[in-house]
Amino acid sequence: MTTEFQHTPLSEIQHIYERVTATFKSGVTRPLEYRRKQLLQLKRMLQENQTALEDAHYLDFNKPRVEIALNEVSASISTVTYALQHFEEWARPEKPEVEAWRSSWDSTIHKVPKGVALIIAPFNYPIVLSFNPMVGAIAAGCPVVLKPAEATPNASTLIAKLLPKYLDPAAYAVVNGGIPETSALLELRWDHIFFTGGPKVGQIVATAAAKHITPVTLELGGKSPVIIDTDCDLELAAKRTLYGKLQNAGQVCVAPDYVLVPRSVAPAFKKALAKWYETFWPKGTLHDVTQWGKIVNSVAHQRIKRLIQQTKGEIILGGEATDDGRIALTIVTGVTADDSLMQEEIFGPVLPLIEVDNVDDAIAFIAERQIPLALYVFTRSADTKKKVIERTNSGRLAFNETFASFAGHELPFGGHGHSGYGSYIGKISFDTFTHNRGTTDVPAEMEPMFEPRYPPYSDEKYKMMTQSMRVPAPEA
Structure with missing residues (x-):
């Protein structure tokens, strides 16, 4: 039974904001012992409520429980465990190497929490994409207001119920709701905003943050391509591409969005796709509800159906849809650059195949378009790898693998250009919510060296203070 989704009253949002802000100003979240306790409590919450979290996620998506357990709960536990093992090391002050004449200044980089963070999570992975960035914020000493997705009411409701039972409610809070609640949050001044979602909403978030000069991390997505080289293991490439696409029924920001395959190997690649498709789902993806998840809601379901109906390509596998929100994994060949499937991120179980002459044409095709969040290349060639690294751009580049990369x-992990900016995962999550504060302590004994800087100025002082400008440049 679906949980009744409770919106946080708009009148409470200001009070929540004031509470967590006051907590940060009090200094409570800064000590490493406090951070460790909160991380341990988060791990405990995930472990003690594993089944409940899986159940809630299943009600939202009806997807295979192994996907939920592996990619949501287990991945979140792994993230918090890694932070517990390393965050004290990350938080240590650093002593950078300085020029000899400043060696006595005690130059130090202190790792300071930025302040109160707003994390806006997406619907497709409501657990891991809530808690992965939150782990970084907690490790950095930042309080958090978490806004889960309204499109996953069961997971979001459970998160709101569990979090105050395990973490300090004065520092960590959940706001549930839709556009009104998100808009109210974005009116406030945060010290960092972390948003995962689509480019359209990302622009709204960035615009709101700019009013307060708030730093933002945008994880947006885009059309992540797959390049097939003629020398690759086509069987393996087809198998791993399908695996990347089947996750969450294609509702993944890093899912393979389309495949660029040379004409000379296209028939063999299609045959390999068909082989693995039938191996994974002997009776089709829609035959067994335990093996294939649904599209998150009716609006998304209709959008993807419309893309399939409008394509001018040939559907060679799948194409079916059900009234309960499922769409079969659909492979479409003969797709061109102006096809309906190439106008926006698909974010669903449809995989277009675009035939090209060679890898160079594939690289040129990608270079003409917005920078994707991920790029996958199947090849054995060192020259091809070098070429792709030098001539393409993407948030992440993976050779010979998709999802597991x-x-x-x-x-x-992070976008670039149209696919977002900023990054996280591991230590980078800690860095995202941390300000590197440089400090110096200049001893009085330096005063004789400083004497020429003081008025009254003279030609002699000028020469002394500018002598480094006259040092000859080294020979090329």
């Missing part, structure tokens, strides 16, 4: 805590 985002595992781990070491590499930054």
